[in-house]
Amino acid sequence: MTDYKNKAQSHEIRPRRMAFDTDSPMRRYTFDNNALISTFFYALSAMFPDGERFFIHSVRNYQKDIDDPQLLAQIRGFIGQEAHHGHSHEALNEAIQALGFPMDEVTAHMKKRIEMLKRVFGRGRQLALTVAMEHFTASLAEFLLKHPQVLDDTDPTIRKMLIWHAVEEIEHKAVAFDVYRLQVGREFMRKRVMVVAMISLFARIAYFQYRMLRVQRYWPSLREWLGAWRFFWGKQGILRENLRSLRLFFRTGFHPWDIDQHDLIENWQERHPDVAALQSN
Ligand SMILES: [Fe+2]
Ligand SMILES: [Fe+2]
Numbered sequence: 263m264t265d266y267k268n269k270a271q272s273h274e275i276r277p278r279r280m281a282f283d284t285d286s287p288m289r290r291y292t293f294d295n296n297a298l299i300s301t302f303f304y305a306l307s308a309m310f311p312d313g314e315r316f317f318i319h320s321v322r323n324y325q326k327d328i329d330d331p332q333l334l335a336q337i338r339g340f341i342g343q344e345a346h347h348g349h350s351h352e353a354l355n356e357a358i359q360a361l362g363f364p365m366d367e368v369t370a371h372m373k374k375r376i377e378m379l380k381r382v383f384g385r386g387r388q389l390a391l392t393v394a395m396e397h398f399t400a401s402l403a404e405f406l407l408k409h410p411q412v413l414d415d416t417d418p419t420i421r422k423m424l425i426w427h428a429v430e431e432i433e434h435k436a437v438a439f440d441v442y443r444l445q446v447g448r449e450f451m452r453k454r455v456m457v458v459a460m461i462s463l464f465a466r467i468a469y470f471q472y473r474m475l476r477v478q479r480y481w482p483s484l485r486e487w488l489g490a491w492r493f494f495w496g497k498q499g500i501l502r503e504n505l506r507s508l509r510l511f512f513r514t515g516f517h518p519w520d521i522d523q524h525d526l527i528e529n530w531q532e533r534h535p536d537v538a539a540l541q542s543n
Contacts, residue, residue: 275339284353292417298490305470308368311348320388340437386446390455400435403428407526436518
């Protein structure tokens with residue numbers, strides 16, 4: 263057994279049922295009262311449910327071709343976790359929509375886009391796209407678990423949902439990758455799809471943010487622009503840290519567990535007892 267498999271299989275991938283309170287009222291710009299940071303997370307949340315159903319679909323395309331029982335168990339864990347994420351974010355998206363943000367518009371856009379991807383991309387390329395997005399979400403997750411204080415002034419339900427989501431994203435970060443390596447294995451396609459995926463993701467997020475602010479007829483203040491710059495690109499900025507791990511993805515032979523994030527997910531319940539308390543299974 264190769265070393266990466268040892269590392270990846272040292273923890274169980276277990277879907278957790280969580281009881282989030284998405285009915286409680288939220289501040290319109292819940293992240294530090296900053297419209298640019300808030301709409302970034304709202305756009306991501308709007309993209310998650312359909313995006314995650316697509317990730318499941320792209321892995322399921324290969325499920326019947328896998329006979330390694332450990333990987334099959336991990337695939338089942340991955341599917342269960344992503345399905346729960348989708349449902350939780352759907353409930354959250356309704357709450358954000360109630361604040362007047364056009365979440366249904368984003369969702370409709372995503373549905374159309376994903377139907378198109380399923381028609382145009384072969385199953386190998388679909389899986390490469392999932393691998394790329396899983397790397398992105400695991401890097402985002404690492405940031406949030408390393409610096410949970412950035413969520414201190416955020417709606418408690420969103421904060422708890424993001425922490426739980428982040429833990430599970432790291433737990434299952436290598437599943438789609440291992441299926442890809444086993445069944446597709448094309449290194450150049452893995453890297454090329456990442457480039458296209460990131461350009462298209464950020465263009466889409468920016469467009470969705472623009473739509474949300476446009477519908478609200480809101481123009482962010484200088485304080486918000488500066489705050490957002492620090493949050494995304496500052497010394498410990500979320501995207502700056504993301505770029506670092508993105509660079510590693512382009513190394514030939516890269517595996518997600520080359521980035522050791524075990525200490526972020528081990529005993530997470532002790533660091534986030536209020537999140538762990540919501541688990542019902
Ligand atoms: Fe997820
Ligand atoms: Fe994921």
